[in-house]
Amino acid sequence: MHIMKTILNQVVEAEKAAKANIIKRREETAATRSLLNTAKLMDQSETLRRLKELETLEKVADKVNNITVFGGLEGLTKDSVKLMV
Numbered sequence: 896m897h898i899m900k901t902i903l904n905q906v907v908e909a910e911k912a913a914k915a916n917i918i919k920r921r922e923e924t925a926a927t928r929s930l931l932n933t934a935k936l937m938d939q940s941e942t943l944r945r946l947k948e949l950e951t952l953e954k955v956a957d958k959v960n961n962i963t964v965f966g967g968l969e970g971l972t973k974d975s976v977k978l979m980v
Contacts, residue, residue: 937944
């Protein structure tokens, strides 16, 4: 009887693992689809692409002690951001 219970528990665990794997794959697929949609939108919109660039710059700026901007605010808002290490 103990052997049957052990086997049944293994089957239940395998089913749970399989369901978890399916959920994980669906989430990965949804995330990839979302990235693709974002990339398409950014490809079609220079403004959206620029906003994403500035958002990334903001994240980088939070991690550094000093940042120097050449060209002033106009340079920052109109030119591509170039990072120099």
